[in-house]
Amino acid sequence: MGVYDERPWLDLYGDMPHDLAPEHDNALDMFRAGLATDPSGAAVVYFxxxxxxxxxxxxxxxxxxxxxxxxxxxxxxxxxxxxxxxxxxxxxxxxxxxxxxxxxxxxxxxxxxxxxxxxxxxxxxxxxxxxxxxxxxxxxxxxxxxxxxxxxxxxxxxxxxxERLFAGMSRxxxxxxxxxxxxxxxxxxxxxxxxxxAPDDVAFLTYTSGTTGVPKGAMNTHRNVVFTASVYRDCARFQAPGSVFGIAPLFHITGLIGHIAVSFLAPMPLVLAYRFEPHVVLDALVEHRPTYTIGAITAFNALFNHPEFTKDHFSSFTSVYSGGAAISPTAEKAFLTHTGLQVHNAYGLTETTSPMTLTPFGAPSPVDPTSGALSVGVPVPSTVVHIWDEQGQDLPLGEVGEIVADGPQVVAGYWGKPEETEANLPGGALKSGDVGFMNDQGWIFIVDRKKDMINASGYKVWPREVEDVLAEHPAVRESAVVGVPDEKRGETVKAFVSLKAGSEVTTEELIAHCKERMAAYKYPRQVVVIDELPKTVTGKILRRELRD
Missing domain, CATH: 3.40.50.980 (Rossmann fold)
Known part of the structure; x- marks a missing residue:
């Protein structure tokens, strides 16, 4: 079935615990325990x-x-x-x-x-x-x-x-x-x-991005927050001593949990640099020498492409995770080349209070030989991941369906929206809106967002697969693929590409690169080279803006 309870990866891929029983009932107690451990220790470092x-x-x-x-x-x-x-x-x-x-x-x-x-x-x-x-x-x-x-x-x-950030500013x-x-x-x-x-009291409301309608306020409870903070501490090895670098925005679920909550729990300092500016972040990494972080691969790529970047900027890190935006096998290898570090995948949503799956610390994510997708990890402790068909039934291992999470990190519902809660959280399990599959060792692979699937002449084309192929081209920095109307095919594949500094390539060459590596119905018929792809503040590429 699409849910794998035997969890064989526990023996094969590290020592991630089977279950987590957080030691605090609420997030405030979590903070107070860290306070009692080291009251004079730094809670936050800001320049x-x-x-x-x-x-x-x-x-x-x-x-x-x-x-x-x-x-x-x-x-x-x-x-x-x-x-x-x-x-x-x-x-x-x-x-x-x-x-x-x-x-x-x-x-x-x-x-x-x-x-x-x-x-x-x-x-x-x-x-x-x-x-x-x-x-x-x-x-x-x-x-x-x-x-x-x-x-x-x-x-x-x-x-x-x-002065690079605050020039001319005054109270x-x-x-x-x-x-x-x-x-x-x-x-x-x-x-x-x-x-x-109480554990089920709401700790904060975090609003979804509104990609499928108006933003919804996810009710992240104290139980949710303490549990996922424990996941980062115990499974991703964000453990004291050390410090967390706040590369993600704090308003986002990654910042709230992967930065603030785990820094309270560990306890350890949280290093902040106001907002993400590559040159400022690089200086902060050298000055403060943090040991842990989690951020979007697009943010890391921006650092790697900065002319001042050197491998020394990441020399203090012992655990780095990537979440919030898809990471290709090419990007994973590039991270290792640039930093000498293995970047680990984490996957979750606002409604799962950050991680529902992650790559166990010290283990590289496998690549699916058929799709070329990099795994987003295995279900975190105390969590069951299903792969559902359209009728909400579990699919066999290896078959593609909607990824559904059931565990202590899933929110209680959406603020003031009972109908949306019932539709997206049936029985308390979260329908992620992402399409993927689970292999026979429990690794999860995301194919794409359900709504981003392209129907070209009756064939399904998943944008991420095309983007992964484009990432293999030495001139490509980032890409985003969307479906656009086509009189003959219904939809056709269109790619938007940004190039690495100093690189040159024609759109015809990029199309040929994909054509050589993909089935005829998959490769992009149109390629547009632009300076920067539109992104959310968290680094997720906005396909909808390109589509519009």
């Missing part, structure tokens, strides 16, 4: 600034006390509209101490998107960077349930302001807002009353 766990505890106590004083109650939502700054962690812990739910918002969201997220979540408090409030938030807040706006600056918690004060740092100082020394957080 030349360091915040200890004790200071994070004190600041979050003060903020939680202030929130309660302003009428914030158990179950209320606090939205953060921030880049990768230390204040993000303070707000997260303070929200939990006040019994609330944090709503993480993409700092690239504009007025229409921010309006929807604030209205849908019903957030009572908004914490925003001063510039984001000035540019977007001030016109949005009046039409929402927000009662308190706290603003803060990316210039805080550091003294050596990087801004806006009417109708309260300064976050001043509010914390005004309540410093206060402690909120004890709070009871």
């Amino acid at each position: 030349d600034g360091v915040m200890s766990r004790e200071e994070l505890d004190q600041q979050s106590d003060a903020l939680a006390s202030a929130l309660l004083e302003h009428g914030f109650a158990a179950g209320d939502r606090l939205a953060v509209y921030l880049q990768n700054v230390p204040q993000f962690l303070v707000c997260m812990v303070a929200t939990w101490k006040a019994g609330g739910v944090m709503v993480s918002i993409n700092p690239m969201s504009r007025a229409r998107e921010l309006t929807y997220l604030l209205q849908d979540s019903g957030a009572k408090v908004l914490v925003a960077l001063e510039q984001l409030y000035d540019e977007v938030g001030r016109d949005v807040v009046p039409g929402t349930a927000v009662e308190l706006v706290l603003t803060t600056s990316e210039l805080e918690h550091q003294t050596r302001h990087d 801004q004060r806006h009417e109708g807002t309260t300064d976050l740092a001043e509010l914390i100082e005004a309540h410093r020394g206060q402690q909120p009353p004890p709070v009871e957080l």
Whole structure:
């Protein structure tokens, strides 16, 4: 069947545990355990600034006390509209101490998107960077349930302001807002009353990307958060001593779990660099020498293609995982060549609170000989992965169907959307929307997103297979393949390609490269070379923009 309970990979591929029983009931207890272990240790490092766990505890106590004083109650939502700054962690812990739910918002969201997220979540408090409030938030807040706006600056918690990121920036004060740092100082020394957080209480709302409709608020519970943090610590070997580098945006599920939550649990410092800028990240890697990270392969590729990159930039790392965007066998080999390190695959969704599968530490992912796909790993502990047909029945091993996850990381549902919850989470298992298969050793292979399948003359063409073939060409940096209307074939295959610096190739040569390696119905009939492929802030390529 498409679910493999015997798990033979446990003997073949490392010592990943069969089951995980997290030692904490909620994420706040997880933070407090790390605090008790090493109160003076760094919780977060931000350029030349360091915040200890004790200071994070004190600041979050003060903020939680202030929130309660302003009428914030158990179950209320606090939205953060921030880049990768230390204040993000303070707000997260303070929200939990006040019994609330944090709503993480993409700092690239504009007025229409921010309006929807604030209205849908019903957030009572908004914490925003001063510039984001000035540019977007001030016109949005009046039409929402927000009662308190706290603003803060990316210039805080550091003294050596990087001119490449912060040139010309200064503090801004806006009417109708309260300064976050001043509010914390005004309540410093206060402690909120004890709070009871149950495992099934919602820790934060993380919104899906909205590729199949409006974004949905996934209700990530405290049980979800503690479990997946344990997966990264125990299976991906993000273990103290050491530090995590925050290469992914913190608002995203990868940043929330693979950066913040595991740094609380380990415990160990989280290194932040405001936002992803390759030259700034490279300098931070040399300055702080982190040991662990997880990020999209597109982010790593951007580092490798920077003229200042050397193998030394990754010399401190002992465990590196890639998630959030597909990785080809060619990209995996390139990572090894550039860094000398084995990059490990992880696969999950917002609704699985980050990983549902990962490659056991120390084991390279196998490549499927038929499709050429690189495995995204095996089911993480305590998790069952199904491969379903259209009727929701398990398919035999090796057959292609929808990937479905059932385990402690699967969310309770979508905020305020019972019909979508029933449709996508039948019986508590998540229908991922990804198509793939499981081999007889338990390795999972993703073919593609269901909605991205191309029907060319009645034949199924999966974009990822074409993209993997394009990745083999020495001039290709990145590619994205979509289906476009065609009078004769119904749909035909079109590829968008960006090239490596200094490389030249004609579109005819790229088409011929694919034609030599693929069945006649698969190779692209059209190729367009562009400077950069459109991506989400997490590095996932936006095929829908290319298709449109």
